[in-house]
Amino acid sequence: MTVEELVAAVVALAIVSAKRLGAGLADRAMEGVEQSVADRLGRLYRWIAGRLPGEEGAAVVEEAGRSPAAQALLRRRLVLALGEDPSGVEELRVLLSPHAPVLAHGDFLLLEPSGIPRQLPLAVADFTGRDQELARLVEAAERPGVGRVCLVHGPGGIGKTAIVVQAAHRLMSSFPDGQLFVDLNGAEERPAAVGEVLGDFLVALGVARGRIPDDEAGRTRQFRTELADRRVLIVLDNAAGEQQVGALIPGGSSCAVLITSRQGLATLAVDERVALSGLDEGTAWDLLRRIGGGDRVDEDPESGRDVVRLCGGLPLALRIAGARLATFPARTVGSFARDLADDHRRLDVLSLGERSVRAVFRAGYQALTPLQQRAFRLVSALDTPDLPAWALSPLLDVDADAADACLEGLLLAHLVQARRGEAGGQRIVLHDLARGFSKERAAEQPGDESDSAVRRLLGALLSAADAADAQLRPAGARHSGRDGAVRRPPPDDAVAGDVGEAVEWFEAERVVLVAAVAHAHARGWWDLCWEITDAMSIALEHQWRWDISSQVHELALDAADRLGDGRARAALLRNLGEALRDSGSDVVRAAECFSEAIALFHGSGDAHGESDALGNLGILQRQQGELREAARTLTAAETLFRALPLERGLAWALREKAVISRHHADYTQALAQLDEAQALFAANEETRGIGWILRTRADTEKESTVGGCPLPRRWYAGPWPGHHATSRPAQDPRWAAARTHYEHAAQLLHAVRDHRGLTWATLGLADMALHEGDHTAAELISRALQETDAYGDHRGRSRALTVQALLHAEANRLSDAITLAEQALVGPRDHAGAAQAGFRLARLYGAAGRNHDVLHTLQQSRTHHHAAGMPFPDLADTELSRTLTRPAPRARRFRRHQ
Incomplete structure (x- = not known):
């Protein structure tokens, strides 16, 4: 029948019975009395009235019994209503069918239950992914045994209903006695009443409404009785909590229950718990x-x-x-x-x-307590992807227990997420879309709510950073002027107690601290801006985060200038100089930063700061190969360190002087300086410093064995000051000692996460492997290049490229080798590094027969050697070039060092 024919039929019945229809007959039908024509007409009356707006619907039906015009109007109105709601067409067919009795319930017309309910919604046709989660649900629901209750929980919009309905459709054949489905409205202000849900379930299972108990407990007992011997799948969607679903779970083992909830329902006994996260x-x-x-x-x-x-x-x-x-x-x-x-x-x-x-986020937010709502608004106040869990305490200005309880509420509501940090402890994570909703809610509050909260948090972060910095700062004491910002004691477990914990703490909180500096600068909180920056400066150096260090120090310098604080400016210039120097991005400005810092520290009588800045300038000069100037600067720093006294600062200065002694081939003096430095670091329990001393000691022992010659014996058999061409390094005890010290240094530097120190230890081992013909050289160089590229260590990369170039040449890839060796000479000025790299490049040119390039590159290498005060063969360039102009040695069957 067409829609028009259906409407004509229902209007005809309405005309016949209009005088006799009334709400009373319909009410009798709902009470479960015996079906009759009058009952059917009563439901027909209610259906028609329900399809037309308000009281007008009933009036039109009644008038249709008396007026042909009213009959035509009713037909037009019904056709229009059904056109807007096609589902009503099927309801109308059911109403007119002589074989399908119906029950009226509320505003809906349902088929009279047959006792086998089929209530599952349509499965999503474009359902995508979640294969593992689906498999877990299906397997758990079909698993023999008691219960078979499965919970899928997660934030709103994560797809809980979709996956459960998908699983339920796959399970239909396993539960032939029916499938029950209900939306419990757990995210709404008024969740579904358990008693009403039980009543609907019982009707669907074939129980006449007249036989359903009035009280919830009675309905629960009858529900479980009806399901005792049936195999029914029950889907409880959008549950509000454990209490709501408890009465809707059958007591036997023949049924299975699939539950979805935004809550974790932690105390509910379930057989399978599936937490949904975002799609990959x-x-x-x-x-x-x-x-x-x-x-x-x-x-x-x-x-x-x-x-x-x-x-x-x-x-x-x-x-x-x-x-x-x-x-x-x-x-x-x-x-x-x-x-x-x-x-x-x-x-x-x-x-x-x-x-x-x-709307999904709003529903979850409105269900929170006022304190939880405030916490949700505040976790987005600092522009950072996560926060340590302890941050809630200063943000909310409550004690740790109250903050923990508040966090649990947010986690149960799935408005925030938690992950375990690499250093342990929980971290609060906001989904990007939840962050947007959090900021919207925060914008509705008075502005001082967020500002006061973040200032408390930054004060706590600064206190924790102070404690961690005290473990790392080489000079042994923090800048004396870093005391203007208001601090707030952080929880005990957020404070680093030793060097290892300090390294882990700064690694975990680096992004948060950078965000804190930017936030403080934007708000004009100048003390917090520069003091947090200064506190994290050494950690950023350890982590090779030079670009980040430069970024935050520019903000901090502006803050110090706005405060007019010369001591703060001096400390920040020293730190910025380190970042610019170690990154190689601007060594000229690095020197300017150190020089101004030295003057400012000296003018304020801060000998600690002056000695530290002098030491850093000496390192810059040494890295550039200006070894004579570096020695003078480091000696001045050493004098101040000894007068203070400042043992850790002195130890670093001695290490730098040992590097200079090594370059000058004064290996005895270098080892003596390293002995004193290592004793000082050991007395101060500074693991990182010991690691650097061991690496430098290994460099010294290795170079003393070969006299500083930059090429293995198979590559160059010519003269080199202090080195006999016939010697075999592996037979020298100094060579074995170097290997041991490199390996020990690598262990220590790895433990404190000093990426740069570890990489240079790896480079030392790679150079030894090259000299020995050990095939691990290629593996070590590959690892070192990955590290130097990842962290922007240009000097380390240049050194790695020279070793890799020689390996390529031995593998008959001479053109590639020359390209790599040429790249090694491009970068920050470094006389010492360029001296060795140039000599290796000259040898590669010689293997390629490029005699002119050999001579030119040898001259450059000689110049760099002399500028750095490093020994070089006392031969004319033309004579020396003849020793380099030979074919590259073929790759041998490399042996592995035992």
């Missing part, structure tokens, strides 16, 4: 293409990937994004991605019709 990038991409149109997304894959990234793996966000693309085909994916990239508009863009990411 590949699955999210597939979902966006399936909904938004594969061809369309593929036309602009870069913008498509931006959409995926900005949706953060949240299925609801991806579905809305895909639906928007499908709904508005004239709009480009690129323009949609640009709108989505706007932090202030993102949640507006992720809304379509009744579907909204914001």
Whole structure:
């Protein structure tokens, strides 16, 4: 029958019975009395009235019994109503069927239960991913035994209902006695009443409403009785808590229950607990293409990937994004991605019709306590991807126990997430979309709520950074002027007690501290800005984070200048000089920073700062190969360190002087300086310093064995001051000692996460392997290059390239070898490094028969050797070049050192 024919039939019945229809007959039907024609007509009456607005519907039906015009009007109104709601057509067919009795319930007409309910919603046709989670649910629901209760929990919009319905459809054949489904409205202000849900379930199982107990406990008993011998699958969607679902779980072992909830329902006894997280990038991409149109997304894959990234793996966000693309085909994916990239508009863009990411977050937020709501607003106040869990205490200005309880509430509501940090302890993580909602809620509050909270947090971070910095700072004491900012004691477990803990703490909190500096500068909190920067400076050096160090120190210098604090400026210039020097990005400005810092420290009578700045300038001069100037500067620093006294600062100065002695081939003096430095570091229990001393000792022992010659004997058999061509390094006890010291240094430096020191120890071992013909040289160089590239160590990279060049040449790749060796000479000025790299390049040119290049490069190498005061063969360039102009040695069967 067409819609018009159905409407004509129902209107005809309405005309016949209009005088006799009334709410009373319909009410009798709902009470479960015997079916009759009058009951059917009563339900027909209610159905018609329900399809028309308000009291007007009943009036039109009654008038249809008396007026042909009213009959025509009723037909038109019903056809129009059914056109807007096609589901009503099927309801009407049921009403008119002589073989399908119906029950009226509320505003809906349901088939009279047959005792085998089929209530599952339609499974999502474009369901994507979640294969492992689906397999776990299906396996657990089919597992023999008592219970078989499965919980899927996670934040709103994560796809809990979709995966459970998908699993339920796969399980239908295993539960032939029916499937029950209910939305418990757990995220709403008024969750579903358990008693009403039980009543509906009992009706669906074939129980007449007249036989259903009035009280909840009675309904629970009857529900479990009805299911005792049936195999029924029960889906409880969107549960509010343990108490709500407890009465809806059958007592026997024949049924299975699938539950979804934003809460973890920690005290509920479940057989399988599945926590849903965001979709991975590949699955999210597939979902966006399936909904938004594969061809369309593929036309602009870069913008498509931006959409995926900005949706953060949240299925609801991806579905809305895909639906928007499908709904508005004239709009480009690129323009949609640009709108989505706007932090202030993102949640507006992720809304379509009744579907909204914001609404999902709002429902969870409104369910929180006032303290939890405030915590949720404040965790986004600092622009950082995560926070240590202890940060809630200063943010909220409550004790640690109250903060922990508050965090548990946020985690149970899935509005924030937690992960375990690498150094232990929980970290609070906000999904990017949740962060946007948090900022919206924060913007609705008075401005001082956020500012007061963040100032407390920054004060606590500064206190913790002070404690960690005291373990790392080489000069042994923090800058005396770093005491203007208001501090707040952090929890005991957030304070580093030794060097290892200090390294781990700074590694874990680096991003947070950088965000704190930027936030303090933006707010004009000058003391906090520069003091946090100064406290983290040594840690940034250890971590090779020179670009970050330069960035925060520029902000901190501006803060110090606004305060007019000369001592602060001096400390920051010293730190910035280290970052510029070690990164090689601007060694000229690095020297200027050190020089100004020395003058400022001297003018203020700060001998600690002056000696430290002098030592750092000496390191810069030594790294540039200006060894004579470096020796003078380091001697001045040494004098101050001894007068203070400042043992750790003295130890670092002695190490630098030992490097200079080694370059000058004064190995005895170098070892004596290292002995004194190592004793000082050991007395101060400074593991990192001992590691650097051992590495430098190994360099000295290795070079003393070969007289400083930069080439293995198989590459160069000519004269070199202090080295006999016939000697075999591996037979010298100094060579074995060097290996032992490199390996010990690597262990210590790895333990304190000193990437630079560890990499240079690796370079030393690689150089030894090259001399020995050990095949591990290639492995060690590959590892060192990865590290130097990752952290921007230009000097280390140059040294690694020269070793790799020789290995390539031995493998008959001479052209590649020369290219690498040439690259090694490009970078920051370093007479010592260029001296050795130039000599190796000259040898490669000689192997290629490029005699002119040999001579030119030898002259440059000689110049660098003399500028650095390093020994060089006392031969004419032409005579020396003849010793280098030979074929490259062929790759041998490298042996592994035992």
